[in-house]
Amino acid sequence: MSLFNVFTISGTGMSAQSVRLNTTASNIANADSVSSSVDKTYRARHPVFAAAMQKAAAGQEDSSVGVQVLGVVESNKPLTVEHNPAHPMADKDGYIYKPNVNVIEEMTNMISASRSYQTNVQLAESAKNMLNKTLQLGK
Amino acid sequence: MAINFQQALGIHPQTLAVRAKRAEVISSNIANADTPGYKAKDMDFKAALAQASQKQQSGMSRTHAKHFDIRSELNNGVQYRTPDQPDTGDGNTVDAQVERNLYLENSMQYQASLQFLTGRIKGLKKAITGQ
Numbered sequence: 001m002s003l004f005n006v007f008t009i010s011g012t013g014m015s016a017q018s019v020r021l022n023t024t025a026s027n028i029a030n031a032d033s034v035s036s037s038v039d040k041t042y043r044a045r046h047p048v049f050a051a052a053m054q055k056a057a058a059g060q061e062d063s064s065v066g067v068q069v070l071g072v073v074e075s076n077k078p079l080t081v082e083h084n085p086a087h088p089m090a091d092k093d094g095y096i097y098k099p100n101v102n103v104i105e106e107m108t109n110m111i112s113a114s115r116s117y118q119t120n121v122q123l124a125e126s127a128k129n130m131l132n133k134t135l136q137l138g139k
Numbered sequence: 140m141a142i143n144f145q146q147a148l149g150i151h152p153q154t155l156a157v158r159a160k161r162a163e164v165i166s167s168n169i170a171n172a173d174t175p176g177y178k179a180k181d182m183d184f185k186a187a188l189a190q191a192s193q194k195q196q197s198g199m200s201r202t203h204a205k206h207f208d209i210r211s212e213l214n215n216g217v218q219y220r221t222p223d224q225p226d227t228g229d230g231n232t233v234d235a236q237v238e239r240n241l242y243l244e245n246s247m248q249y250q251a252s253l254q255f256l257t258g259r260i261k262g263l264k265k266a267i268t269g270q
Binding site: 002003009010012013016017020048049050051064065066113116119120122123126127129133134137138139 | 159162163164166167172173174175176177235239242243253256260264
């Protein structure tokens with residue numbers, strides 16, 4: 001029954017968007033985590049989405065496509081280097097390294113992810129209503 | 140006159156199947172609204188319904204494990220949507236607002252078909268009980 005697949009599909013959408021929300025939260029939380037070397041500095045993380053074909057039934061791969069998170073990649077934008085010898089984390093030359101997190105970008109990302117999540121929830125909700133109505137057929 | 144349930148219910152059961160399938164296609168689009176390179180799809184309702192009713196009439200039974208199950212697919216009629224906006228840069232052609240409205244429209248049409256079916260069933264019940 002294809003309506004049940006809607007739950008699977010919107011479920012994949014919800015979990016992908018929540019991964020996105022998670023990385024955004026992690027990026028914002030670490031936006032000000034300074035460190036004393038380039039290697040140890042936090043870098044902005046972003047999930048990579050890809051269409052996931054549902055292999056539930058042969059011949060149906062074409063139409064029912066969920067979404068999957070292929071992985072989380074770290075941004076390779078340059079870090080912010082600041083000369084601040086008074087900082088407790090400063091290296092021997094007096095530099096501290098700040099993450100390459102763009103907080104404004106992350107905020108818009110967060111709103112977009114949360115809207116997409118809500119849309120997926122509404123999909124599941126209306127599929128549920130459709131199924132409920134079908135169960136009451138003929139009454 | 141014998142009552143044939145296939146005929147008594149008309150085209151509505153097939154319509155429901157196609158509508159449910161379309162709900163699935165559109166929900167795939169919405170789930171992939173942020174997937175780079177994903178192309179939005181939709182169903183050619185007329186073609187899909189024609190195929191569904193044809194399958195209904197000529198449903199072949201499988202008597203051997205290696206026979207093809209030709210009834211299980213309602214796939215013909217699924218086509219890529221023509222985007223009405225230029226590419227945003229990641230190759231994704233899903234317009235979330237359009238898809239949401241189409242999903243809503245589809246679910247209303249699904250419920251309309253359900254109403255028609257309920258009417259038919261009520262008619263049958265009336266005929267059976269004679270009241």
